[in-house]
Amino acid sequence: MKFKYVVVGAGLSGLTIAERIANELDEEVLIIEKRPHIGGNIYDSYKEGILIQNYGPHIFHTKDKEVYEYLSQFTEWHEYVHRVLSYVDGKLVPMPICIDTLNKLYDLDLDEESMKEYIANVKEDIGEIKSSEDVVLKNAGRDIYEKLFKNYTEKQWGTSAANLDSSVISRIPFRFNHDTRYFEDKYQGMPKEGYTKMCENMIKNNKIHIILNTDYKEVIDDIEYEKLIYTGPIDYFYDNKFGKLLYRSLKFVTETHDLYSYQEVAVVNYPNDHDFTRITEFKKLTGQEYPNKTIIMKEYPGFDDEPCYPYPTEEYKNKFKQYKKLMDKENDVIFIGRLAEYKYYNMDLVVKSALNAFKNKIKE
Ligand code: FAD
Ligand code: UDP
Secondary structure: OEOOEEEEOOEHHHHHHHHHHHHHHOOOEEEEOOOOOOEHHHOEEEEOOEEEEOOOOOOEEEOOHHHHHHHHOOOOEEEOOOOEEEEEOOEEEEEOEOHHHHHHHHOOOOOHHHHHHHHHHHOOOOOOOOOHHHHHHHHHOHHHHHHHHHHHHHHHHOOOHHHOOHHHHOOOOEOOOOOOOOOOOOEEEEEOOOHHHHHHHHOOOOOEEEEOOOOHHHHHHHOEOOEEEEOOOHHHHOOOOOOOOOEEEEEEEEEEEOOOOOOOOOEEEOOOOOOOOEEEEHHHHHOOOOOOOEEEEEEEEEOOOOEEEEOOOHHHHHHHHHHHHHHHHOOOEEEOOOOOOOOOOOHHHHHHHHHHHHHHHHHO
């Protein structure tokens, strides 16, 4: 087989770059994907008539107009603003922290000014922020850390927030207002017909060829190519030369309930109860109407399933740097995506990274 471009991985990063190669350069491109479907972790499918996201809840949100307009070529959007509640001390409180969180959690009646005073009294005097634990202690103090962040983070990552890079919990804002949205981005929503449909639309070009159910290492020696675009785990690419990188994974367990509605909002977090981190009710994310039945998903973190998250500790950041030196020397391989770049990318940044790689390393 001969293809000028071969893409490893049919996740959002691989599909974006393949779409650009086929539609802008009018070149043939082969995608090799080890799973039985396209979309990677954004894959969704119907179960008992209800659209579920097989690898956990995905809400599209971005500040980036280019990314929003790029994906809008392949989908219309269901207008959805994500709101999360966290189950703490028998109450459901808004997450991220805002005035309403504290009022509900502590039975208070704070406004913006009095919340500032409250936080000023409880926050800890941490100098330089060195970890995710420091982020919360410095912004909101120990009780909020212990009630809302400590145990959730230990479940999610299998280690204390004190060992995790500050960037992890810095994803969550602290607000002195009544804004209970999870994301503040200008553009947010869900693909109207789902992510898989959006992905299918991205690769509707007969110059794009796909082989599913195949690890690229099984076939790559039989393919002649000029450029390889790799979106899989970077340690695997280099045969674990510097040792394995850690990727956190999740086990996703769905339940069907004969109810119209299971919970108040699409996602409820359980920091201190159960082994799972959160429950997602899909109809509330997608806006799908379905009488007397709903499907929920519980997420159990571990290390044994599909790699989901790069592991943001010093040890693995340093190990990745060793791989990065090799990556930078490659002329015929382009590395993009969450697993290859070992970055905690949201979907918009994955698309951005693929579009930039296309512009700077392929089109040039
Ligand atoms: P992936 O989707 O992992 O794709 C990589 C592909 O490569 C996979 O299909 C894999 O099977 C394939 N592959 C790997 N190795 C090989 C091999 N050897 N041979 C062939 N194929 C291979 N982002 C948001 O913006 N909003 C959200 O709400 C959000 N929620 C999330 C919730 C969860 C539970 C998770 C895990 C992630 C979430 N994300 C969210 C992030 C989002 O999933 C990623 O940014 C995005 O899917 C990454 O795309 P990717 O192509 O880089 O990686
Ligand atoms: N987090 C937490 N409690 C929560 C929600 C999040 O402690 O109720 C922490 C946890 O460490 C998590 C991080 O904040 O990994 C980032 O949360 P986010 O929702 O951005 O993670 P995602 O699910 O998008 O990866």
